[in-house]
Amino acid sequence: MTSTMPLSKAITAGLRKAMEDDPKVVLIGEDIGKLGGVFRVTEGLQKDFGEQRVIDAPLAESGIVGTSIGMAIRGFRPVIEIQFDAFIFPAYDQIVTQVAKLHARTGGNEKIPVVIRVPYGGGIGSPEHHSESPEAVFAHHAGLRVISPSTAHDAYWMIQDAIRSDDPVMFFEPKRRYWMKGDVDTDERGAATHSAQVVREGTDLTLVSYGPLVPTALDVANAKADEGANVEVIDLRSLSPIDFDTVEQSVKRTGRLVVAHEAPVFLGLGAELAARITERSFYHLEAPVLRVGGFHTPYPPSKLEEHYLPDLDRILDAVDRSLAY
Amino acid sequence: MTSTMPLSKAITAGLRKAMEDDPKVVLIGEDIGKLGGVFRVTEGLQKDFGEQRVIDAPLAESGIVGTSIGMAIRGFRPVIEIQFDAFIFPAYDQIVTQVAKLHARTGGNEKIPVVIRVPYGGGIGSPEHHSESPEAVFAHHAGLRVISPSTAHDAYWMIQDAIRSDDPVMFFEPKRRYWMKGDVDTDERGAATHSAQVVREGTDLTLVSYGPLVPTALDVANAKADEGANVEVIDLRSLSPIDFDTVEQSVKRTGRLVVAHEAPVFLGLGAELAARITERSFYHLEAPVLRVGGFHTPYPPSKLEEHYLPDLDRILDAVDRSLAY
């Protein structure tokens, strides 16, 4: 069945489905009960599943993640909501040292199927700490899977995959696209969660992005089409591991790669893509991989965020520079 | 005056000098007082400067960093010792959200001249959490300076620079080189802290490393010299910002770049170097930038660390692959 819904509600639907399918799935986070979360992603779930399965937690992110580990050891599958991106850092230790590594530490004896949902990225005019994109500093650590949907359909399926996975998953939600509607087919899942998808085919240049910038990337491709250049757009979807094969195949055809993300360029995912794709496609590249992203600054106050965020023009600029090589 | 001392003692000497020069310099950490730290880097300093300036802290890394911020606001210049690399993660939030950003947040009104010393890297046969190299997840965040000395001389000077800097500095100490002796000239500082240094000149390939792997990189150059290839070795020294100019100039001469670090390759500093140097030197590269580093695994138990750590052979392998392009 296919229905149209905003991306945020597709996550709600996916959570609901996962909770129906498996009584061990529990949600925990700040304000996710009666309020339904500050973005209303868990709206209605506490009413339907009770306070034991939709848990308003004390205001302590390390505690939320740490106790979720304990629940996972007890056999539950906790799904955590972190209220905003930058509020995940108090839990950094529990995430990278415990969630990520307990499976390896116990020689595979213990699985920690915890999902950590993180609304991330900017563009909603919020104060500091509400607009960051910290995916790279989690992806650097082994043991975590990091994924980010860019459409309602993917959001619906990928959150369920994340919950079903025996590995811990960081689920980055493109918050400024929460209200973007899309068709969700609840019968046909489509692409596997850990594969990148060519969302628009093209021959002249490969443009890779993920999460909130995928719609922008498609706009870029449209704009270039008007000028007669054919941009192939890839939605990465999985940020760790990265499906390099799909990107490599594309770049070997187009000879050019631009990567765009909101996170700072310096040591962002674009760096890894540039390094690895250049290594894999050295003789195919007609231009160096170009990156467009956030700056080496704190995420700025909202009056300046239009300058910080990669937009149509900044990505076009990089595309043009690449094509000019 | 020049004297020979182990790298760890050069840091001790640098700390002592900084404390003599400025009464606002205070040291804080776990077991740094009577014990002199588990690596004895602060040995003798509490005896000479008192318990008010060499502070044994409660066992709480976030607390140590957070209270150091408060002391900095009061006008002190706290130098923190984190006991081992992976014990820094409980302080991640205070470091990346407070230490790094308060200067910008206050519009430049408040300086946070905190130094965070982190013994890092493996090769000493320790249990889990005692051998990690987490520099990349700090360098990704704006507001921090990240540096790492590889010689006793640099250690002596760079720790003093770090303390004198009005910016917060993460000072990564190559722990397995603590006992490596070197000449320290206490009159002539040599290269500026934020510059990379060509520590061996060569014409055929540029090999970039930092911290604990610099001696290994020099061994690689020696080994290749025996085979008639001329490897230029660069010690990065500053990991954020990176002195790309020095690397670029070298690569434009040699046409080849290999980067080696202990940290995982995936999203490690090698990724950023590969991306940026390829962009800057696209037409000069005769081979893709190759990276040698840790794997996408937890740092392994010590019986396996020889396989995890980049060594002479693994770096040679990459150098040979690069030269074969």
Added chain:
Amino acid sequence: MTSEISAGARAKRQAGPHMIQMLTPEGERVSSGEYDVFAAELDTQDLFGFYRDMVLVRRVDAEGQALQRQGQLGLWAPLLGQEAAQIGLGRALRKQDFVFPTYREHGVAWTRGIDPTELLGIFRGQSHGGWDPQANRFHTYTIVIGSQVLHAAGYGMGIQMDGDVGTGDIDRDSIAVACFGDGASSQGDVSEGLTFAGAFNAPVLFYCQNNQWAISEPTSIQTPTPLYQRGKGFGIPGIRVDGNDVLATYAVARASADSIRAGNGPLLIEAFTYRMGAHTTADDPSKYRSDAETEAWAAKDPIVRLRRYLENQGVTADEFAAVDAEADQMAARIRAACVEMAPPPPAEMWTHVYSEPHALVDEERDAYLAYLDSFADVEEHA
């Protein structure tokens, strides 16, 4: 129905028998033992000053909310209902003390001499800060819950290292104040702040405004036991004060600050109060709390009770009206200042990331400004 009743009952039970109160909601002065000496120092004029403070900051708050509704601010965090908790604290402090606020401390900011217009930058998205923390010894607002408590503890350790505590010189002996909420009490950083202050016996006043809610979570989600007891197991005695009673918050804060100043070690105050408004302008409290609860607390309004008391003391209607007029003027001034704020120039983003030169920052800024210029060129040539 039942939930409304139990919400009221819960608040009553939580308040407990040990809460210090000096003015009842009806404006009657009740004796409060050892704290009465501090009240005795205040004459009607002083109390009228507190009244004026509270009315003015409530007006600042109303103006903040109005400006947000009109799109002039992106967000506003109302202090409505917490005026007494904040003014009483702020007026009990001395110039040399250093306050580490949350994002809701508009009343404390007022007492520290921060002009209300300076508060707007953060909420309008002009900047992340807004004032020089050192100028008034009032730190920037901290948004990440609990972080500032450690900064206060460290500052207190610094006071101690400087020897500026327990000297007996009232203009020298200093304290650090850690403001935090009931929700924040759960954060590890807050406990670590108690740990450090306790272990070092540092001159720190922990000031918890328990306004009953952390966004949609009632205090019972954070703790089964009254928050004023939180510090005890860290060696830090605590006391609960009626946070809607400015006389009591002042007296208890004065007594505590004096004791800490004298070198007797850290203390914790729980100001038992209520967030009468929404968490922020982005919040809809009707989703999670009852009208009955809000109304019960409205009857304990901190301004109303002081006004009643002052009326009984003979303050005239004209005098009260003068304060309202002053508030009107101030509101107009705030509004004008807000509307006039031009967006910061893009280069600002890179200006204070580091205080010393930084190659990457320079490179990025220059490249971006050149890129912006390229549009100017296009526009010029178009």
Added chain:
Amino acid sequence: MTSEISAGARAKRQAGPHMIQMLTPEGERVSSGEYDVFAAELDTQDLFGFYRDMVLVRRVDAEGQALQRQGQLGLWAPLLGQEAAQIGLGRALRKQDFVFPTYREHGVAWTRGIDPTELLGIFRGQSHGGWDPQANRFHTYTIVIGSQVLHAAGYGMGIQMDGDVGTGDIDRDSIAVACFGDGASSQGDVSEGLTFAGAFNAPVLFYCQNNQWAISEPTSIQTPTPLYQRGKGFGIPGIRVDGNDVLATYAVARASADSIRAGNGPLLIEAFTYRMGAHTTADDPSKYRSDAETEAWAAKDPIVRLRRYLENQGVTADEFAAVDAEADQMAARIRAACVEMAPPPPAEMWTHVYSEPHALVDEERDAYLAYLDSFADVEEHA
């Protein structure tokens, strides 16, 4: 001299008047009120069992230290002196309980049925874990201080969600045990563990072994107030027990576990004990503590006092000798098992990073194994 005296005085003062003790250092049985009922359940044979436990784990410990000295282990964390604190706790628990240990819980491990040889892997650098935590409901050792306390709190929340508490079925009702040290008490995660367990009234026993030291830092660096009081402000009552008295640790742990099991909510026990050895084999305690202090505590040895008591109860020299013989045999077995451990194959590094296929991990492993093979070729052809 003065510092040695004051160290002793400090320990005495910290122990305080409220410490539960049932066996004096001289081996005399003293009454301890409500806890006597649990002691009454134990006959001499039971106590002799505790004695055997303690002697055997002390031998495990000695063997660990010997193996480290001989280069067979990279490191060892001695439990010497804490046998009573650990055996009393472990023997008070039931099969269905789940223990979250630190890295020093060799005695508790013993009571959970972990073979001592399984402890060696971590210290030899063979693996980061060593046993299946679910098999004996005994988690892997946690090295990052305090982390496991949150895991225990969450596990306790899970017990509650499963309804396995307060049913009255003694084989069903379960508790989670959070082991931690005096140093760990300062970590935010430990306080957050108290917060969560307190807020959810979860069946968690917080078990703090205050062994007076966190490496070189005496407990006074962590807290000015006794640690058994730490939980109170989180709604968690605490009690201090003589951690060198196995009868007392057993009785207090039993009483506490039973209460928690019955659904009465979390409790905290501070076992007041002493780390008689070094922090780890890498540590040199002579740098930071006095012989006088060590000797004072040696006089309170947990094994000696129980042996004295048992001698008075008529246990014979032969019976004691039999335990020593058993310990000798066990030590030989541990040694043999240790020396035989072959290094793990390199591929092991990648095996359990994820439980599902992972492209990068596969790629790296294959490339590395191929690289290793290339040397084999070279060697073959050489």
